[in-house]
Amino acid sequence: MPTYKLTYFNAKARAETARFIFAVAGQEYEDNRLKREEWPELKKTMPFGQVPLLEIDGKPLAHSGAINRTLARRFKLYGDNESEAAEIDQVCECLVDLGLAMRNYFHEKDVARKENILKELLETEASKHFKFLLNLLEANYGGNGFYVGNRLSLADLDAATYLTDMVARVPGLKVTEPKLLAHVNRILETPALSQWLKKRPQTPF
Numbered sequence: 001m002p003t004y005k006l007t008y009f010n011a012k013a014r015a016e017t018a019r020f021i022f023a024v025a026g027q028e029y030e031d032n033r034l035k036r037e038e039w040p041e042l043k044k045t046m047p048f049g050q051v052p053l054l055e056i057d058g059k060p061l062a063h064s065g066a067i068n069r070t071l072a073r074r075f076k077l078y079g080d081n082e083s084e085a086a087e088i089d090q091v092c093e094c095l096v097d098l099g100l101a102m103r104n105y106f107h108e109k110d111v112a113r114k115e116n117i118l119k120e121l122l123e124t125e126a127s128k129h130f131k132f133l134l135n136l137l138e139a140n141y142g143g144n145g146f147y148v149g150n151r152l153s154l155a156d157l158d159a160a161t162y163l164t165d166m167v168a169r170v171p172g173l174k175v176t177e178p179k180l181l182a183h184v185n186r187i188l189e190t191p192a193l194s195q196w197l198k199k200r201p202q203t204p205f
């Protein structure tokens with residue numbers, strides 16, 4: 001049985017999709033949450049100077065996308081064939097773009113520029129990405145099931161944390177599109193995930 005250790009800060013952000021995968025797979029893992037004061041020293045030992053880092057039997061793997069895809073492959077959450085895997089990637093990349101738009105806001109220090117980024121996010125940028133996601137969701141069984149195929153995949157789990165945990169960090173931003181919301185709720189209500197949501201550490205983001 002392989003061992004899994006996921007290292008990240010005490011936050012959801014770039015590690016939560018991997019935690020969702022572990023929850024759904026029923027896989028034990030070490031959820032190693034760093035204290036801020038530990039980071040400067042530990043950073044020097046990280047392959048890319050950043051987290052998340054997943055160790056499988058002690059072998060390190062960095063970059064959240066690589067981590068998520070590796071876990072999804074292992075736990076059969078990466079579609080049933082190459083074409084479905086590509087469609088799953090497409091949803092995840094769409095979420096990466098949405099995440100980039102939001103991270104520009106989180107990381108901006110200049111007050112005026114931050115306000116402008118927020119305005120753009122609320123007025124155009126976020127809804128553009130929500131619409132892309134809706135198109136992808138609706139293309140599969142009218143949007144009443146999963147993003148890809150007829151079972152849960154990495155795409156659904158990634159969307160579920162982005163459209164809740166990440167969106168909640170942007171003041172005034174809400175997903176209002178009924179099908180996107182219904183999908184997120186369906187996913188979060190699966191027993192393994194609703195259990196994880198109840199027991200996961202409460203963190204601001």
Ligand SMILES: N[C@@H](CCC(=O)N[C@@H](CS)C(=O)NCC(=O)O)C(=O)O
Nearest residue numbers: 013014043049050051052063064065
């Ligand atoms: N491409 C990487 C980006 C990782 C990243 O930006 N990590 C941030 C936290 S979300 C980090 O380690 N920040 C601390 C630092 O760079 O010192 C991924 O997707 O995992």
